[in-house]
Amino acid sequence: MRFGKSIFSTLLVTLLFAGSPGQAELFGQAVPGKDENIPFLVTFGKEGETSWGDDDFYEIFFFLIPTDFKQQFYIRVFDPETGGENDEIQGEFNTRTMFSVYGGKGVDPDKNEESKGLMNKPNYKGGTLLASQTFGREPRYDNKYYTFGPFNPTSGDFNTKWNQYVFKVVCEGISGDDGNLYKYFLSRNPSNDVPIEGANAFTYEYTFRMWNDTKSVSHIYPYVDTGIVWVRQRNFDWDIDGHILVVSRYRQGVTIPISNEDHWTESRLPVEPAEVGASLDFQFHKKQGELVKNNNVVVTLENQRGDALQFFSSPIGGVPVYQAKIRVTPVNPKK
Ligand SMILES: [Ca+2]
Ligand SMILES: [Ca+2]
Ligand SMILES: [Ca+2]
Numbered sequence: 001m002r003f004g005k006s007i008f009s010t011l012l013v014t015l016l017f018a019g020s021p022g023q024a025e026l027f028g029q030a031v032p033g034k035d036e037n038i039p040f041l042v043t044f045g046k047e048g049e050t051s052w053g054d055d056d057f058y059e060i061f062f063f064l065i066p067t068d069f070k071q072q073f074y075i076r077v078f079d080p081e082t083g084g085e086n087d088e089i090q091g092e093f094n095t096r097t098m099f100s101v102y103g104g105k106g107v108d109p110d111k112n113e114e115s116k117g118l119m120n121k122p123n124y125k126g127g128t129l130l131a132s133q134t135f136g137r138e139p140r141y142d143n144k145y146y147t148f149g150p151f152n153p154t155s156g157d158f159n160t161k162w163n164q165y166v167f168k169v170v171c172e173g174i175s176g177d178d179g180n181l182y183k184y185f186l187s188r189n190p191s192n193d194v195p196i197e198g199a200n201a202f203t204y205e206y207t208f209r210m211w212n213d214t215k216s217v218s219h220i221y222p223y224v225d226t227g228i229v230w231v232r233q234r235n236f237d238w239d240i241d242g243h244i245l246v247v248s249r250y251r252q253g254v255t256i257p258i259s260n261e262d263h264w265t266e267s268r269l270p271v272e273p274a275e276v277g278a279s280l281d282f283q284f285h286k287k288q289g290e291l292v293k294n295n296n297v298v299v300t301l302e303n304q305r306g307d308a309l310q311f312f313s314s315p316i317g318g319v320p321v322y323q324a325k326i327r328v329t330p331v332n333p334k335k
């Protein structure tokens with residue numbers, strides 16, 4: 001993927017309108033993000049079954065630190081252990097999960113394709129290991145934070161196009177079969193969630209837990225960069241739980257094919273020129289009636305060239321809102 005001028009103008013617009021309600025929060029440090037309405041990320045121990053909703057037993061997130069931020073920062077992990085509250089038990093709790101923070105050369109996915117951690121590209125640990133910690137079942141971290149850091153922004157992999165330092169956190173389910181549910185917060189402070197203005201986070205393959213609430217709608221926000229004509233969406237283990245709707249400034253909503261248990265479904269979605277340089281809103285609507293419980297799901301997107309799209313925790317350009325006044329050609333997604 002290529003970040004051109006468009007993202008900077010979008011970021012600039014975002015900065016200019018920071019005060020208006022509904023605009024992008026500048027503080028994209030909660031992962032999952034505030035607008036996503038996703039309760040937790042989830043990574044299973046590698047002895048788990050993929051039918052429980054994690055296809056590969058690891059998850060990678062990138063954190064972006066703006067160059068004008070000169071202080072040290074921290075990456076906090078909420079409920080890093082697997083046991084007690086929040087986590088998904090299978091038999092007894094025996095999962096061990098390793099969190100590793102990387103900086104330096106090799107992290108930036110723009111320069112190192114394998115850093116993205118997509119399927120069939122196993123060398124996702126590019127970069128310099130800055131910190132690592134393994135958690136089993138540990139009551140002291142149950143429903144609590146573990147804090148990595150402090151880190152210096154300049155320990156990241158500098159990306160000149162974005163003018164930001166890139167860090168990477170890899171979470172791997174190294175043993176056991178339970179699901180570790182957790183979330184991140186990028187913070188100025190080791191013991192509180194204090195956001196860094198202008199920072200953000202993203203992933204290329206999003207593995208997350210849905211709420212156990214039929215009324216809830218979760219969102220993820222892929223950024224559509226210049227040159228994108230269509231995208232291929234892939235979703236895994238959706239368990240036929242309701243529907244997935246794609247909304248944008250120019251798209252009132254189109255449903256996409258959904259996956260069943262332990263199953264990938266994919267489809268192509270044409271992109272309108274007017275959708276370029278902004279985020280799409282992938283909405284995950286729960287099935288009404290009987291609750292599909294503990295639904296974990298995986299989503300990836302790639303463009304017509306096969307390059308993966310980023311899902312930003314704080315949507316670039318803000319949450320896209322359909323604008324009825326703008327006429328668009330009806331979209332008819334074809335495989
Ligand atoms: Ca727990
Ligand atoms: Ca177990
Ligand atoms: Ca956990």
Ligand SMILES: [Ca+2]
Pocket residue numbers: 051052053236237238239294295296297
């Ligand atoms: Ca599932």
